[in-house]
Amino acid sequence: MSDAKFGGMPPDTRALYLSDEALKQGLDLLFVAARDVAGKSAEVLSAAGLGRAHARALHFIGRNPGLSVAELLDFLKITKQSLNRVLNDLILGGFVERKTGTKDRRTRRLQVTQAGKILADAVWNAQRPMLAAAFRAAGQDAVNGYRKVLIGMTGDPERWRSKP
């Protein structure tokens, strides 16, 4: 009865790569990688008097110029009150611009300024080596697998991109 513990599970759950241990290790890896890559950004931003929350917002605004506040909120999954404190810091610091939308004038379109781009690039330069080295060492096929698994967890990344 070596497979008793798989009784209530879908048939191929007994595959080793779907065992609880394998899944939990996959979670550990995810946690540690996210922790470490966020840590890299903190090092750079603390010099500018900003924190990780600012890093995430700045990064995503940089990646989606002209996105709306609602789109940013949807990506970050925080409340607008939380975001606004972060956003105001970034705007006061001159890193982000908030412009009234043209099509729908209720919306605010966000984009990084020149200074914001420089800061975001500095953050990215601190993070990139970690990603790049891992991607390069693992190779294209492994990276495809990485993407496939994470997309399975999160859904299509295109969903998060701004639709201007």
Added chain:
Amino acid sequence: MSDAKFGGMPPDTRALYLSDEALKQGLDLLFVAARDVAGKSAEVLSAAGLGRAHARALHFIGRNPGLSVAELLDFLKITKQSLNRVLNDLILGGFVERKTGTKDRRTRRLQVTQAGKILADAVWNAQRPMLAAAFRAAGQDAVNGYRKVLIGMTGDPERWRSKP
């Protein structure tokens, strides 16, 4: 000169899967997956009056029965003061036990209690489907790639396990 922007980079950086865009998308995926999987744990634990910090500690103690405080600190990468608040909450709640080590009586060996195991299992049951579905849908090869990439970012996961 279509490859001007690759001038200062290692030779195969021009490979599409090593482009800045690909790396940044890899980062986005990592962030969103970590955010979502942590969110699952929060749903369960808030009912017990605990938060995400407790979830991480409980999870890792459960995975490494008898680990020392130092080992847990090394995994979580927080200060002992931060950890102690969390740990005391878990101990007060009856979810974790802290026992003086036998070999080195300065250390405290941590382990989950029966109630702690039940709680940790409840958290895991909330998180597992996300991981399991993604792993299953992606297939073994993709999961191997996922692991390979993340291990490249973080180092060998065995490093985090307790050594009793």
Added chain:
DNA sequence: TATTTATGTCAGTATGTCTGACGCAAAATT
């Protein structure tokens, strides 16, 4: 014996997040 190590604690602070309530302008609906 003197020192170092592993841990726990007290006090104060910073950061990031939350809920709830309110206001406003623009768009959408009736």
Added chain:
DNA sequence: AATTTTGCGTCAGACATACTGACATAAATA
């Protein structure tokens, strides 16, 4: 045209998580 809804900003207060710095204790180690 009047009304409702939407997208956003803000004030106020609160909680969770984490930090620094200082100090205490017991056990191991030199």
